[in-house]
Amino acid sequence: MHIDPLEKKWIYVVILITVVMVGSLAYAAVMVNMHPPSNVETIDSKKLHLTEEFAEDNLGVETNPDGSLTVRMVAARYSFYPQEIEVPVDTDVTFRLASFDVLHGVHVPFSNMSTMVVPGYVSQVTTRFSRPGEGQFLCNEYCGLGHDYMWSRLKVVPKGQ
Ligand code: CUA
Numbered sequence: 149m150h151i152d153p154l155e156k157k158w159i160y161v162v163i164l165i166t167v168v169m170v171g172s173l174a175y176a177a178v179m180v181n182m183h184p185p186s187n188v189e190t191i192d193s194k195k196l197h198l199t200e201e202f203a204e205d206n207l208g209v210e211t212n213p214d215g216s217l218t219v220r221m222v223a224a225r226y227s228f229y230p231q232e233i234e235v236p237v238d239t240d241v242t243f244r245l246a247s248f249d250v251l252h253g254v255h256v257p258f259s260n261m262s263t264m265v266v267p268g269y270v271s272q273v274t275t276r277f278s279r280p281g282e283g284q285f286l287c288n289e290y291c292g293l294g295h296d297y298m299w300s301r302l303k304v305v306p307k308g309q
Contacts, residue, residue: 189270191246196222201270202246209233216240221285223265224248226294228285234303235277242274253289256302264289277304 151159176182196202202222208230210218216239222229223245235241245254247267254271255262261275277283287298 189272190268191270193247193249193267196246196248201244204229209235216242218242218244221245221254221300222248223252223254223287223298225250225292226287226298228254228287228298228300231300232303233285233301234305236307236309237277237280237304238307240274240276242272245271250291251289252287252291252298255286255288256283257286259283262288280304280306 191199191202197204200206202220207220207222210220212218217235219233219235219241221233221243224247228245243254243261243263245263245265246269247265250267252265253263254265259275259277261273263271263273265271281304283302283304284299285302287295289295291298
């Protein structure tokens with residue numbers, strides 16, 4: 149079979165790109181322990197307010213015995229509740245989110261905090277914020293006419309405040 153030399157060159161380029169990409173994925177997964185958020189935990193979205201974990205009084209920031217934080221939030225058209233979260237810088241924060249109605253997404257720009265919030269499931273992401281400042285939780289899954297306005301506030305404050 150005849151393969152044009154130029155075509156041959158591009159076949160090698162494509163093989164090289166594929167090897168580099170698959171290699172970097174494997175490296176991130178195995179050596180850096182970096183995985184997409186995966187947490188299969190179901191919940192009855194219609195009864196969120198009656199559950200212990202996502203009842204209104206229980207939402208927000210909670211400090212764990214080891215010093216890390218757990219933040220519980222509810223995504224509902226068209227906001228995340230509570231509407232303001234304050235966390236210290238350089239601290240492990242585990243976000244636990246549940247949707248009250250339809251599919252939402254949550255994303256904090258310039259961080260790796262990003263996940264879908266699927267009704268019927270609890271989404272969980274652990275991250276840490278390395279710089280103090282103000283940020284937003286933005287919805288990144290179209291959830292209705294108010295989708296563009298679905299956001300809430302994140303404050304990352306210096307430690308000890
Ligand atoms: Cu919630 Cu888009």
